[in-house]
Structures are given as structure tokens and as C-alpha cells.
Amino acid sequence: MKPTLPIYMDHNATTYLDRRVFEAMRPFFMETFGNAASRSHSFGAAAHQAVDHARQQVANLINALPTEIIWTSGSTESNNLAIKGAADMYRDKGKHLITQVTEHKAVLDPYKRLERDGYEITWLGVDRHGRIDVNELAGAIRPDTILVSIMTANNEIGTLQSIREIGALCKERKVLFHTDATQAIGKVPIDVQTDGIDLLSLSGHKLYGPKGCGVLYVRSRAPRVRLTPIFDGGGHESGFRSGTLNVPGIVGIGMACEIASSEIHEESRRLAMLRDRLQAGIMRRIEGVTVNGDERHRLPNTTNLSFPGVNGQELLASMNDIAVSSGSACTSASMEPSYVLRAIGVEPELAYASIRFSLGQRNTEADVDYVVNAMPGKVGRPIMARV
Numbered sequence: 001m002k003p004t005l006p007i008y009m010d011h012n013a014t015t016y017l018d019r020r021v022f023e024a025m026r027p028f029f030m031e032t033f034g035n036a037a038s039r040s041h042s043f044g045a046a047a048h049q050a051v052d053h054a055r056q057q058v059a060n061l062i063n064a065l066p067t068e069i070i071w072t073s074g075s076t077e078s079n080n081l082a083i084k085g086a087a088d089m090y091r092d093k094g095k096h097l098i099t100q101v102t103e104h105k106a107v108l109d110p111y112k113r114l115e116r117d118g119y120e121i122t123w124l125g126v127d128r129h130g131r132i133d134v135n136e137l138a139g140a141i142r143p144d145t146i147l148v149s150i151m152t153a154n155n156e157i158g159t160l161q162s163i164r165e166i167g168a169l170c171k172e173r174k175v176l177f178h179t180d181a182t183q184a185i186g187k188v189p190i191d192v193q194t195d196g197i198d199l200l201s202l203s204g205h206k207l208y209g210p211k212g213c214g215v216l217y218v219r220s221r222a223p224r225v226r227l228t229p230i231f232d233g234g235g236h237e238s239g240f241r242s243g244t245l246n247v248p249g250i251v252g253i254g255m256a257c258e259i260a261s262s263e264i265h266e267e268s269r270r271l272a273m274l275r276d277r278l279q280a281g282i283m284r285r286i287e288g289v290t291v292n293g294d295e296r297h298r299l300p301n302t303t304n305l306s307f308p309g310v311n312g313q314e315l316l317a318s319m320n321d322i323a324v325s326s327g328s329a330c331t332s333a334s335m336e337p338s339y340v341l342r343a344i345g346v347e348p349e350l351a352y353a354s355i356r357f358s359l360g361q362r363n364t365e366a367d368v369d370y371v372v373n374a375m376p377g378k379v380g381r382p383i384m385a386r387v
């Protein structure tokens with residue numbers, strides 16, 4: 001069976017809506033349009049009830065309380081609120097915060113701003129698989145440390161950090177622990193209680209939900225986390241985040257979380273099988289391909305491969321029938337090699353010649369087989385025969 005082209009294998013960048021998410025959202029644009037804060041009439045009450053239901057759906061997925069779910073515009077905002085909000089609220093305790101070098105820009109840049117504003121930041125390095133050393137983290141925590149921010153899973157290479165160990169360490173040392181779980185949500189199980197998480201960011205559009213809609217989980221007891229809000233306004237969301245709620249988006253993210261809760265195990269197993277077939281197939285056909293990331297601790301849908309001796313620009317240009325991400329980031333002026341690949345020791349030249357394949361719901365075995373058979377032609381060196 002021939003797959004429909006182009007094939008989408010860039011699910012870590014964004015996803016389409018799950019059909020069930022779309023159907024759940026539909027009535028909230030025109031029929032149930034009320035303002036969830038205007039509960040004196042049935043229009044507002046219906047919207048409020050839908051938002052409450054979504055709060056419960058998100059809470060169930062991560063084992064939180066509904067009151068600990070704060071609606072945001074996405075993970076960029078959630079990360080900013082967690083990091084800047086904690087830094088300001090706890091500045092009397094200290095001005096030291098910890099993170100690591102392969103975080104998403106939506107964590108790195110808030111940290112850089114804090115550094116410019118006079119906070120002291122420890123930037124932990126990673127090993128060649130992209131993992132931090134938890135002992136090194138333990139050594140970096142000081143009496144004046146207020147926050148540790150370590151992502152659950154990396155978006156480029158899929159590496160999973162030892163979240164439970166980090167959570168336990170932070171608990172023991174009485175430091176708040178924030179994790180950007182945007183990529184992990186719906187792919188690997190997360191439990192804010194057993195994982196010792198105080199603040200967690202997630203985003204709708206990485207989870208078959210809508211774009212422009214996200215969540216910050218804020219622990220309400222043991223300890224009760226407080227944050228200085230970024231937006232001042234009507235005091236919505238317990239004062240953490242003012243602004244009229246995006247009811248259709250919230251309903252969508254709630255449904256996406258409910259679907260993830262019930263399908264995560266089966267779907268992750270399916271994706272891991274497809275991903276392994278893709279990776280093994282490419283490596284069998286093309287000599288010298290290397291895997292970036294940690295094959296023992298990795299998202300089930302992600303593989304990031306380097307193609308030595310291949311021109312990165314030519315490689316990317318040849319990928320017109322397969323939507324993927326490359327190991328370079330287009331900044332305004334130039335092509336920069338990925339800072340994540342650089343951090344795990346990949347040389348710039350090889351970083352350019354690297355491709356992230358991130359699989360999802362609609363990918364099939366036929367998609368994988370098409371890509372496996374197409375790649376040798378794209379690297380310009382069909383080294384081994386078709387199997």
C-alpha cells in the first residue's frame with residue numbers, strides 16, 4: 001500500500017487535532033459560548049461547568065487535583081510563569097536557580113532574562129546521551145537555591161531525564177522542582193505525586209489538542225507553591241493567570257488528556273515499534289548512521305539520526321516528500337547547528353546532517369517502509385540493496 005505524500009513525521013513540532021477533540025470543542029464556539037467567569041446566568045454556568053470538567057480530565061492524567069490546573073496559552077507561557085513567577089515570589093529566600101543546557105528555548109530564555117536581572121543561574125551540562133548527572137545536580141543545590149527546572153523529555157533527541165530521582169532530591173533539599181513535560185505528556189506516564197513535581201508545563205498542540213492552549217500544574221500542598229503572576233487583571237485562575245478563559249481550547253485540551261490517559265500504553269507501544277522499525281531499517285540500508293539521544297531512556301516516538309559525509313542542506317532539500325526537522329535552526333541571519341546536538345558532542349557539520357523523525361497517531365507501517373526505502377536515495381549513496 002502506497003502512503004499519501006507528503007508523510008508527516010514531525011509530531012514533536014506540532015500535531016493535528018484528534019477527531020474526538022475537535023468534536024468535543026465544536027459546540028463551544030457558537031452554542032455554549034458563555035464567559036466562564038459570568039456564572040450568574042446559564043450561559044456562563046455552562047461554560048464554567050465545561051472548564052471544570054476539563055480541569056478534572058487534565059488532573060487525572062498527571063494525578064493532580066483539579067484546583068492545581070492553571071490554564072495558559074501554551075508551554076512557552078507556562079514555563080515563563082513557573083520560572084519568573086517563582087523567582088520573584090521567593091526572592092527573599094535566595095537568588096539562585098538551576099537548569100540544564102538542552103532545555104527548550106522557552107526555558108533557557110526566561111532563565112537568561114533572570115540572569116540579566118541579577119539572579120545567579122547554574123547551567124548543568126549533559127552526557128553524550130543528553131542526560132544530566134543527578135549527583136552533579138545535588139552538588140549544585142545551595143541554601144539559597146529556589147528552583148530547579150529540568151525537562152522530562154527533550155524535543156529534539158527524545159532523551160528522558162530521571163525525573164523521579166530529581167524530584168526526590170529536590171523534595172529532600174526543599175527546593176521547588178519544575179519540569180517542562182510538553183513532549184512527555186501522552187507518551188510516557190507522569191505522576192506529579194510519585195515523581196515529586198511541584199510545577200509542570202504542558203501544551204495542547206503537542207498532544208492532538210488545540211494550539212495556543214496550555215497548562216501549568218501548580219502544587220497546592222506539601223508544599224503549597226506560590227507564584228507572582230505575569231499578567232495583572234481580573235484575578236482568574238486563583239490569581240495565577242488573569243484573562244477570560246479560552247473555553248473551546250480548554251475543552252479540547254481536556255479531551256486530549258482524557259484520550260491520552262486511556263490510550264497512552266497501547267499507543268506508545270505501537271509508536272515504539274514503528275520507530276524501531278524506522279531506525280533499524282535506515283541503519284541497515286545506509287552505512288555509518290548514528291543515533292543521537294539515549295536509546296535506553298527515550299520517547300517512544302522519536303529517533304534523531306546523523307548521516308556522516310552527507311551535505312546537510314542537500315539532505316534537507318531532498319526531504320520534500322517527508323516532513324521532518326533537521327539538526328539546524330534557522331535564525332534570522334544564518335543556519336546554526338542545533339545547540340542540543342552540540343551539547344551532546346555532535347560536531348557542527350554532522351549536526352547539519354541530522355534528521356529528527358517524530359512519529360504519531362496517523363503514521364502507519366506503510367509510512368515507515370516508504371521512508372526507509374526513500375532515505376538511501378536522499379543521502380546520495382544507496383550503499384546497500386533494498387531488502
Ligand SMILES: *Cc1c(COP(=O)(O)O)cnc(C)c1O
Nearest residue numbers: 074075076104106155182183203
Ligand atoms: C513545543 C515545546 C514548547 C513550546 O510550547 P508552545 O505551547 O508551543 O508554547 C516548550 N517546550 C518544549 C519541550 C516543547 O516541545
